[in-house]
Amino acid sequence: MKSLKWLVLSIISAVLVVAPVAMAADVQEDQKAILVTGASSGIGLKVTQDLAAAGHFVYAGARKEKDLKALNEIPNVQSIRLDVTVQSEIDAAVAIVTAEGRGLYGLVNNAGVAIVGPMMDVSDDDFHFQMNVNVYGPFRVTKAFAPLIVASQGRITTIGSIAGTVSPAGLGPYCMSKHAMEAFTDALAAEMEPQGVVVNIVEPGNYKSKISASAFNRMVTEKVAAGVELTEAQKAMQDRGSNDRSQFKDPDEVSDAVMLALFDENSKLRYMVVPNQGEAAFTIGKAVQELVQLNEDQPYSYDREGLIKLLDEAMNPVTE
Numbered sequence: 001m002k003s004l005k006w007l008v009l010s011i012i013s014a015v016l017v018v019a020p021v022a023m024a025a026d027v028q029e030d031q032k033a034i035l036v037t038g039a040s041s042g043i044g045l046k047v048t049q050d051l052a053a054a055g056h057f058v059y060a061g062a063r064k065e066k067d068l069k070a071l072n073e074i075p076n077v078q079s080i081r082l083d084v085t086v087q088s089e090i091d092a093a094v095a096i097v098t099a100e101g102r103g104l105y106g107l108v109n110n111a112g113v114a115i116v117g118p119m120m121d122v123s124d125d126d127f128h129f130q131m132n133v134n135v136y137g138p139f140r141v142t143k144a145f146a147p148l149i150v151a152s153q154g155r156i157t158t159i160g161s162i163a164g165t166v167s168p169a170g171l172g173p174y175c176m177s178k179h180a181m182e183a184f185t186d187a188l189a190a191e192m193e194p195q196g197v198v199v200n201i202v203e204p205g206n207y208k209s210k211i212s213a214s215a216f217n218r219m220v221t222e223k224v225a226a227g228v229e230l231t232e233a234q235k236a237m238q239d240r241g242s243n244d245r246s247q248f249k250d251p252d253e254v255s256d257a258v259m260l261a262l263f264d265e266n267s268k269l270r271y272m273v274v275p276n277q278g279e280a281a282f283t284i285g286k287a288v289q290e291l292v293q294l295n296e297d298q299p300y301s302y303d304r305e306g307l308i309k310l311l312d313e314a315m316n317p318v319t320e
C-alpha cells in the first residue's frame with residue numbers, strides 16, 4: 001500500500017516537474033530571436049509585443065532610457081540601445097546579440113521618420129536626416145546583422161510604406177526614402193535567396209503612431225526654437241497643429257502582416273496593408289498608371305492584349 005502511494009506520488013511529481021520542462025523545451029525549440037528597430041512606439045512596439053506574446057525573443061531597439069526600461073518590462077524582450085544612424089551603436093548591438101548566443105533569425109527594419117514639404121523647400125539638413133534614418137539606417141543595420149541572419153537561414157523584413165509606390169506633392173522626401181526601400185528589398189531578396197534567407201517588405205497605409213508628431217517636432221517646433229524662419233509649407237503645418245494620428249486605426253493588421261512576412265512558409269515579397277479601400281485604390285491605381293506610362297509611346301510597347309497576358313502571368317506564376 002505504501003509502495004503504491006509512493007508510486008502514485010512519484011508519477012504526479014514527475015508529471016508536475018517534467019511537464020513544465022517539456023513545455024519550456026517546446027517554446028525554446030520554436031522560439032526565434034528577432035531584432036526590431038524603432039521599437040519604442042507605433043508599429044515597432046506593436047510588432048515587439050506580438051512577437052514576445054507568441055513566445056519569441058525580441059531584441060527591441062530604442063534610443064531613450066525610459067523606452068529601453070519600459071521595453072525590458074515586457075517578458076521575452078531585451079531592449080538594445082540602437083540609433084540606426086550611429087554605426088558604433090549598431091556594432092555594439094551586433095556584439096550583444098552575438099554574445100547572447102541565441103543567434104538571430106529575424107530582423108525587422110522598422111525605425112523611421114518623415115520629412116514633409118515641397119521638394120524645392122526642403123533643406124539639405126532635413127533631406128539628409130530623412131535618408132540617414134530611413135535609407136542608410138536599414139542598409140547599415142542589415143549589413144551588420146546579415147552574417148547572423150544567414151547563419152540561421154532567417155528573414156529580413158523592412159517596413160516600407162504605400163509611399164514606396166505613391167508620391168503625392170508635399171511628401172517627396174519621405175516617399176523617396178520608401179521608394180528606396182522597394183529597390184533595397186528587390187535586390188536583397190534576389191541576392192539572399194541562394195543563401196537561404198527570405199527578404200520581404202511590409203507596406204502600410206495610414207495607421208496610428210507617433211510619426212506625424214515627430215515630424216511636426218522637427219519641421220516646426222525645433223525650427224521655431226532654433227530661430228529658423230519657417231517656409232510657407234511649414235507655417236501652414238504650424239497652423240494645422242501637431243497631428244497625433246489618433247484618427248487612424250491601431251497598427252494591429254500591420255503587425256499581423258509582419259508575422260506572416262517573418263514566419264509564413266509561403267511568404268510574399270510584398271505585403272501591402274491598408275486600412276480602407278480608398279488607400280488600396282490610390283496605391284494600386286498608381287502602380288497601374290506607372291505601368292501604362294512606362295509602356296506607352298515607345299517602340300517596344302505591349303498592346304492591350306499583351307499587357308493583359310502579362311498581368312495574367314504575374315497573377316498565376318508558373319512554379320517549377
Ligand SMILES: NC(=O)c1ccc[n+]([C@@H]2O[C@H](COP(=O)([O-])OP(=O)(O)OC[C@H]3O[C@@H](n4cnc5c(N)ncnc54)[C@H](OP(=O)(O)O)[C@@H]3O)[C@@H](O)[C@H]2O)c1
Nearest residue numbers: 038040041042043063083084111112161206207209210211
Ligand atoms: N504609421 C503609419 O501610418 C505608417 C505607414 C507606413 C509606413 N510606416 C513606417 O513604419 C515605421 C514605424 O513608424 P511609426 O509610424 O510606427 O512611427 P513612430 O511611432 O514614430 O515610430 C518610429 C520609431 O522609429 C524610431 N526612430 C526614429 N529615428 C530613429 C533612429 N535614428 N534610430 C533608431 N530608431 C529611430 C523612433 O524612436 P524614438 O521614439 O526614439 O524617436 C520610434 O521607435 C516607419 O518606418 C514608418 O515610415 C508607418
